[in-house]
Amino acid sequence: MADGAAGRAAPAPADAPPAPASPAGRRRLSHPGGLRVLLKLTWIELKLFLREPMTIVFTFAFPVVLMFVLGEVFGNQPGGSNERVFAGTGAMNYYAPAYIAVVTMSVGVIMLPARLTDYRSGGVLRRFRASLVPIWAVLGSQVLAALVLGVIGSVLVAAFAAIFYPVHFPDSLALLAAGFVLCSAAFAAIGTLLGAVMPSPRAAQGAGLMLFFVMLFLSGASVPMEVMSSTMKKIGDFLPLTYGVDLLQGAWSGGTWDWTAAIVLLGIALVAGYLSLRVYRWG
Amino acid sequence: MPPVITVEHLRKVYGHHVVAVDDVSFEVEQGEIFGLLGSNGAGKTTTVECVQGLRTPTGGTVRVLGKDPVHHAGDLRGRMGCQLQESRLPDHMKVWEALDLFASLTPGVVDWQTLLEQWGLAEKRNASFSNLSGGQRQRLFIALALVSSPEVVFLDEMTTGLDPAARRIAWDLIEKIRDRGTTVVLVTHFMDEAERLCDRVAVVDKGKIIAADTPRGLVVRYDPLEQVVFTCELPEIAWLRDVPGARSVTRRGQRVVVEGTGPLLAHVGAALLQRDLACEDLRVIEPSLEDVFLTLTGHLVED
Numbered sequence: 099m100a101d102g103a104a105g106r107a108a109p110a111p112a113d114a115p116p117a118p119a120s121p122a123g124r125r126r127l128s129h130p131g132g133l134r135v136l137l138k139l140t141w142i143e144l145k146l147f148l149r150e151p152m153t154i155v156f157t158f159a160f161p162v163v164l165m166f167v168l169g170e171v172f173g174n175q176p177g178g179s180n181e182r183v184f185a186g187t188g189a190m191n192y193y194a195p196a197y198i199a200v201v202t203m204s205v206g207v208i209m210l211p212a213r214l215t216d217y218r219s220g221g222v223l224r225r226f227r228a229s230l231v232p233i234w235a236v237l238g239s240q241v242l243a244a245l246v247l248g249v250i251g252s253v254l255v256a257a258f259a260a261i262f263y264p265v266h267f268p269d270s271l272a273l274l275a276a277g278f279v280l281c282s283a284a285f286a287a288i289g290t291l292l293g294a295v296m297p298s299p300r301a302a303q304g305a306g307l308m309l310f311f312v313m314l315f316l317s318g319a320s321v322p323m324e325v326m327s328s329t330m331k332k333i334g335d336f337l338p339l340t341y342g343v344d345l346l347q348g349a350w351s352g353g354t355w356d357w358t359a360a361i362v363l364l365g366i367a368l369v370a371g372y373l374s375l376r377v378y379r380w381g
Numbered sequence: 382m383p384p385v386i387t388v389e390h391l392r393k394v395y396g397h398h399v400v401a402v403d404d405v406s407f408e409v410e411q412g413e414i415f416g417l418l419g420s421n422g423a424g425k426t427t428t429v430e431c432v433q434g435l436r437t438p439t440g441g442t443v444r445v446l447g448k449d450p451v452h453h454a455g456d457l458r459g460r461m462g463c464q465l466q467e468s469r470l471p472d473h474m475k476v477w478e479a480l481d482l483f484a485s486l487t488p489g490v491v492d493w494q495t496l497l498e499q500w501g502l503a504e505k506r507n508a509s510f511s512n513l514s515g516g517q518r519q520r521l522f523i524a525l526a527l528v529s530s531p532e533v534v535f536l537d538e539m540t541t542g543l544d545p546a547a548r549r550i551a552w553d554l555i556e557k558i559r560d561r562g563t564t565v566v567l568v569t570h571f572m573d574e575a576e577r578l579c580d581r582v583a584v585v586d587k588g589k590i591i592a593a594d595t596p597r598g599l600v601v602r603y604d605p606l607e608q609v610v611f612t613c614e615l616p617e618i619a620w621l622r623d624v625p626g627a628r629s630v631t632r633r634g635q636r637v638v639v640e641g642t643g644p645l646l647a648h649v650g651a652a653l654l655q656r657d658l659a660c661e662d663l664r665v666i667e668p669s670l671e672d673v674f675l676t677l678t679g680h681l682v683e684d
Binding site for chain 1: 433435454455457458463465467468470471473474481482483485486509522525585678
């Protein structure tokens with residue numbers, strides 16, 4: 099049997115524009131008040147993230163603690179031994195933008211995969227789906243909530259650095275903001291893809307933590323590029339965070355836009371985002 | 382009035398060989414409580430999941446309120462409420478947040494406070510999902526299924542995890558929902574629940590519907606024998622077989638069971654009086670849905 103709508107459409111006047119049943123149906127599936135649902139879900143997701151100890155630790159506390167350690171060790175005086183190491187600027191001028199990139203990474207690779215695998219394997223998605231919550235709203239709310247978390251974490255890092263180790267004001271706030279959005283998009287896409295392919299929340303968390311620490315140490319965010327061995331640098335070339343750090347450091351000190359880094363991050367965001375939408379399945 | 386749900390020759394095969402649902406057809410009328418009764422793995426849940434549009438049938442047609450639930454899901458938004466058997470909410474989501482979220486899916490629905498009260502969740506409104514007991518979770522899921530004031534609601538093993546008192550409250554509430562005109566599809570493996578609540582019951586076994594009728598109708602059709610039971614120290618009971626309507630007489634210890642048809646209690650009582658035998662606790666045990674189920678499927682539901 100074809101379907102009811104098609105059957106009813108048949109006797110319609112021949113001059114009426116053809117109204118294909120299924121695209122209309124699909125559009126209706128994804129809408130009425132879809133944006134409202136997205137915003138409500140985003141607000142709830144944000145609250146859920148903030149109730150999660152992992153968020154507090156890895157997105158808010160850990161970056162600030164590391165900034166404190168680095169700040170106490172290196173200070174922010176340009177010149178001296180810093181001359182050769184921190185691109186000629188103060189150590190904290192170097193680290194503040196790098197840690198904004200780290201914040202976006204921690205949200206992307208630690209928070210998102212754990213959340214998405216939990217939703218898939220635990221039956222949360224089934225629950226949402228049975229009530230026709232659109233999947234783009236589920237994924238979209240995660241990404242939007244992650245973006246807001248990233249903003250909060252970044253402001254914490256920047257404020258900490260500004261107050262205790264007077265770092266200079268970003269040379270280009272606009273480029274910094276653009277770079278931040280690009281970093282967030284790339285890491286959110288990676289996190290969503292991990293969430294789609296990892297079998298369980300534990301596996302996702304393990305993989306996420308490992309990526310987090312590898313990137314933290316090999317992308318110039320902890321050990322400055324200048325003192326890395328060539329092997330470390332070669333590995334770093336393959337890590338998304340390296341490009342995030344480059345992009346944000348350029349915007350912060352010098353107000354320059356690193357096109358290579360921007361294109362790499364955009365590419366990651368598009369490819370990983372596309373793949374995750376293809377791979378992600380309802381539970 | 383057209384049926385609320387029409388299922389014709391529904392078939393669902395998982396992978397290549399696992400036939401979960403095999404040529405199932407039924408209709409659910411407006412305003413009734415329709416039960417799918419069967420043991421675990423009989424195909425009940427797969428059947429309702431196809432009807433809900435959560436699974437795409439391998440074959441056959443399904444219509445809910447005249448719509449195809451898979452391809453026209455959007456048309457059924459808010460008109461269909463589902464309480465799923467295996468589902469969860471995020472651990473840190475609070476009860477009121479869940480209701481608020483699910484209410485927001487259907488524009489115009491705001492009154493979830495009443496549901497909180499009705500389902501005994503008012504004092505748990507600020508509790509996280511992970512801190513709810515099994516029964517509280519179950520009640521929350523039922524409340525979520527009802528939050529859009531749907532025309533048809535699916536309840537899959539809704540009383541699993543509820544204590545006996547909560548079960549009775551749930552039953553009363555389900556009857557109230559039906560009395561308001563909402564059609565209810567109830568999936569259960571509890572015979573007493575099906576017998577108490579359902580207007581009609583389909584017995585599902587090995588992916589097929591093997592019988593469907595009112596609970597009473599099923600009993601009359603498939604297991605019309607009633608049992609008269611009494612306690613007595615009679616040494617000799619074979620003469621009870623001559624009582625009109627009696628089919629068999631058995632005794633277990635001091636308990637004598639006469640099985641048969643007709644006004645058996647009266648006949649057995651009369652026969653006992655005739656012999657001047659005073660017997661305690663002479664009574665009838667009506668055949669139940671459980672007996673029917675045993676007769677039909679040849680196995681107990683917990684198997």
